[in-house]
Amino acid sequence: MAMLYQAVYRRASFLWCRLHSTYVRKMRYLFELKEDDGLCRQAQNSGTFYLFHNLFPFLQKVGSKHLAPQISASELKRILKKFKQNKQKLEDSVLIGCSDECMAYFALDLGSLEKMDIESELKGSFTELWKAFFQLDGKDASLLSLAQALLRWHDTHKYCSKTGQPTQKNLAGSKRVCHTNGIIYYPQMSPVVITLVSDGSRCLLARQASFPQGMYSALAGFCDVGETLEETVRREVAEEVGLEVKSMWYSASQHWPFPNSSLMIACHATVWPQQNEIRVNKLELEAATWFSLEEVVEALRREPRPLKQEDGRFSLWLPPKWAIAHQLIQEWVKQQSNMPA
Numbered sequence: 001m002a003m004l005y006q007a008v009y010r011r012a013s014f015l016w017c018r019l020h021s022t023y024v025r026k027m028r029y030l031f032e033l034k035e036d037d038g039l040c041r042q043a044q045n046s047g048t049f050y051l052f053h054n055l056f057p058f059l060q061k062v063g064s065k066h067l068a069p070q071i072s073a074s075e076l077k078r079i080l081k082k083f084k085q086n087k088q089k090l091e092d093s094v095l096i097g098c099s100d101e102c103m104a105y106f107a108l109d110l111g112s113l114e115k116m117d118i119e120s121e122l123k124g125s126f127t128e129l130w131k132a133f134f135q136l137d138g139k140d141a142s143l144l145s146l147a148q149a150l151l152r153w154h155d156t157h158k159y160c161s162k163t164g165q166p167t168q169k170n171l172a173g174s175k176r177v178c179h180t181n182g183i184i185y186y187p188q189m190s191p192v193v194i195t196l197v198s199d200g201s202r203c204l205l206a207r208q209a210s211f212p213q214g215m216y217s218a219l220a221g222f223c224d225v226g227e228t229l230e231e232t233v234r235r236e237v238a239e240e241v242g243l244e245v246k247s248m249w250y251s252a253s254q255h256w257p258f259p260n261s262s263l264m265i266a267c268h269a270t271v272w273p274q275q276n277e278i279r280v281n282k283l284e285l286e287a288a289t290w291f292s293l294e295e296v297v298e299a300l301r302r303e304p305r306p307l308k309q310e311d312g313r314f315s316l317w318l319p320p321k322w323a324i325a326h327q328l329i330q331e332w333v334k335q336q337s338n339m340p341a
């Protein structure tokens with residue numbers, strides 16, 4: 001009876017899907033995969049996989065670019081067999097999206113296998129995500145960000161924090177359950193505000209000592225418990241560069257995999273031009289400086305990598321195109337260019 005019901009349900013879903021837009025169809029399909037382990041198991045057997053090794057994504061280098069190859073389920077089963085792994089391992093994967101044709105994408109960490117063996121079998125390498133970020137295109141970067149964040153969350157939430165008992169993931173990996181007391185754990189994200197401060201004619205960019213040489217970005221900071229986004233913007237700007245925000249407005253948001261899983265909420269802010277003297281908090285930042293429109297426009301044209309000048313200093317360069325910091329900077333340039341002289 002249950003099988004008949006499932007077959008009827010799938011047929012109805014299929015017909016329903018054909019009547020709706022690609023986007024709606026994809027979202028409904030992903031929802032079903034998260035809710036229905038049986039359907040998700042089927043999808044795992046016909047979907048494609050992004051591979052990781054201890055959270056390093058598998059990448060192939062084509063020229064100066066890095067690509068994240070999608071490995072078919074049949075190819076993955078062949079590899080697992082070759083390395084004497086049970087094909088059940090597919091079920092350790094997490095769902096990260098699907099194509100327009102509703103072919104599911106999964107991510108799987110093969111950390112239990114010998115890294116170099118897989119690399120030579122698949123002709124590529126497991127690379128630290130942040131190192132590859134500047135060479136990946138936006139679609140690969142956002143899929144790998146989501147995949148790494150989800151895999152990391154599962155790896156660190158194997159036990160219930162109340163009972164200490166093991167938790168079990170659903171097939172799609174959208175939650176974990178402690179079967180002793182029924183507690184459901186969902187993947188977590190920390191809200192972070194990222195703010196591009198302007199004094200009317202210049203914008204404020206900062207760098208942490210851990211950034212690559214010459215790279216500057218907008219100010220970022222985690223939201224504290226109990227804060228509104230507006231309060232976080234005001235506090236972070238005051239804490240990090242000693243300035244008082246005059247006005248602010250929301251721009252956009254983006255998932256970010258570092259340090260764990262963050263929701264970057266991007267805002268523009270202004271400060272009073274008469275009160276724009278920066279006092280850098282050296283515990284948080286290495287440097288923070290006002291940059292003119294010309295300096296920023298020139299930096300946007302540069303390759304996103306360290307470039308040493310004749311005087312030994314590094315030229316200003318900015319986060320990659322698809323990073324929300326880059327988008328804030330582009331917006332500011334556009335606003336400035338539209339301002340009356």
Ligand SMILES: NC(=O)c1ccc[n+]([C@@H]2O[C@H](COP(=O)([O-])OP(=O)(O)OC[C@H]3O[C@@H](n4cnc5c(N)ncnc54)[C@H](O)[C@@H]3O)[C@@H](O)[C@H]2O)c1
Binds near residue numbers: 217220262319323325
């Ligand atoms: N996507 C982008 O364009 C972009 C640009 C800049 C920064 N970022 C990201 O923003 C994030 C936050 O920036 P930041 O480091 O300046 O933040 P921050 O100024 O709040 O300082 C970090 C410190 O905050 C504390 N903290 C509070 N809550 C935390 C939590 N939930 N997780 C981790 N640490 C917490 C820790 O002590 C940590 O050392 C970074 O992970 C960075 O990668 C993204």
Ligand SMILES: [Mg+2]
Binds near residue numbers: 219220221240284
């Ligand atoms: Mg900060």
